[in-house]
Amino acid sequence: MSGDDRPTDDYRSEYPTPSYPPLLQPSAQNKERHSRNPLDRLTAGLPRPWRIAIDWIVTIAGAIAIVLAIKAWVVNPYRIPSSSMEPTLHCARPGQGCEARLSDRVLANRFIYHFRDPHRGEIVVFNTPPAAQEMCGASGTFVKRLIGLPGDTVTERDGGFVYINGKRLNEPYIKPDRRVHDSTTGTWRVPQGSYFFMGDNRGESCDSRRWGSVPRKNLIGKVFATYWPPNRIALH
Numbered sequence: 750m751s752g753d754d755r756p757t758d759d760y761r762s763e764y765p766t767p768s769y770p771p772l773l774q775p776s777a778q779n780k781e782r783h784s785r786n787p788l789d790r791l792t793a794g795l796p797r798p799w800r801i802a803i804d805w806i807v808t809i810a811g812a813i814a815i816v817l818a819i820k821a822w823v824v825n826p827y828r829i830p831s832s833s834m835e836p837t838l839h840c841a842r843p844g845q846g847c848e849a850r851l852s853d854r855v856l857a858n859r860f861i862y863h864f865r866d867p868h869r870g871e872i873v874v875f876n877t878p879p880a881a882q883e884m885c886g887a888s889g890t891f892v893k894r895l896i897g898l899p900g901d902t903v904t905e906r907d908g909g910f911v912y913i914n915g916k917r918l919n920e921p922y923i924k925p926d927r928r929v930h931d932s933t934t935g936t937w938r939v940p941q942g943s944y945f946f947m948g949d950n951r952g953e954s955c956d957s958r959r960w961g962s963v964p965r966k967n968l969i970g971k972v973f974a975t976y977w978p979p980n981r982i983a984l985h
Contacts (some may be wrong), residue, residue, distance in 0.1 A: 825970070827874055827892060829853045833948030833955065834872070834892060837922055839981065846953045854977040855892070855985075857970035867944060869913075870922075871895045872972040872985055875946070875963050885955035892972060893956055894922070897937070897945025904936045905929070905958065909951055927951055937961070944968065 795803070829838045832846030839849035857874040867873060873895050882888045896911060896918070897903040904912040909928025911918045929951045935958060939945045943962035948954025957963065975983045 824856050825859055825874075826976070827855050827857060827890065827972075829855065829892060831887075832953050833950055834894070835927070835950040835953070836924065837872070837894075837949045838892065838975070846950065849981075851978045853975050853981055855972045856974045856976055858973050859970040861971050862968055867895055867898075867968060867971070869895055869898055873944075873946065874969040874972060876967040876969065878960060878963055878967060880960035881955070884960050887955075890969065891946070891956075893946035893948055893954070895944055896947045897939040897957070897962070899939055899941045899943060901939045901945065902936060903939060903945050903957075904934075906934055911947070922949055923951070924949075 829840045829852045830844075832840050832844060832848075835846060835848055838855065839851075839853045840847040841849055841852040855872075855874075871894075872892060874890055874892050877885075877888055877891050881891065897913065902914050904915075906912060911920065927950050937945060937957065939962050942965050944965065945957045945962050947956045947958065972985050974985060975981050
């Protein structure tokens, strides 16, 4: 084709470029109605301030529900109220026998005993049995050291040493001055399905030596960490 054979402007004008209607853009309201978020669909017809307020309320309620679920089934914090576990776990002065300005705060694993049995030597949070409430004047929860397992015979002899089934128990967590050095002795048989607890501060602990063993159903969880105050942060 020569240069004179090229189409002219008049030729192009005979065949105008076809026009197409603009793409329809969905409105904000339509977007909300087709959103995958059910909350957006439910509130699509409400004014924007109302939708924002509802979104905040649902978000806060969801966060609270998650925290409560974690506390109920996973991990729960506890404050040490008495000197029964001194100096392993501190309580706050001026409480009797307390050594610290602030009480230790610990975390208990609430689900571990759903997957395995408690181990001797673990620090455990448990619901107080009725006899403990009567003899110790305290209710709610206790934090103690697990000493006797189901079927064990626990004996405390002169000098405050503990024997399990006739064999002396190695207790590196007990300070020498925390044992009961007088003539206090006793022997206890741990029933099946129950556990025997003692405090690390033996002379100041109201524990299974006074009110007996604790049923498995009363155990809440194993203490695995101290998280407060900062200078006491530790794993157990």
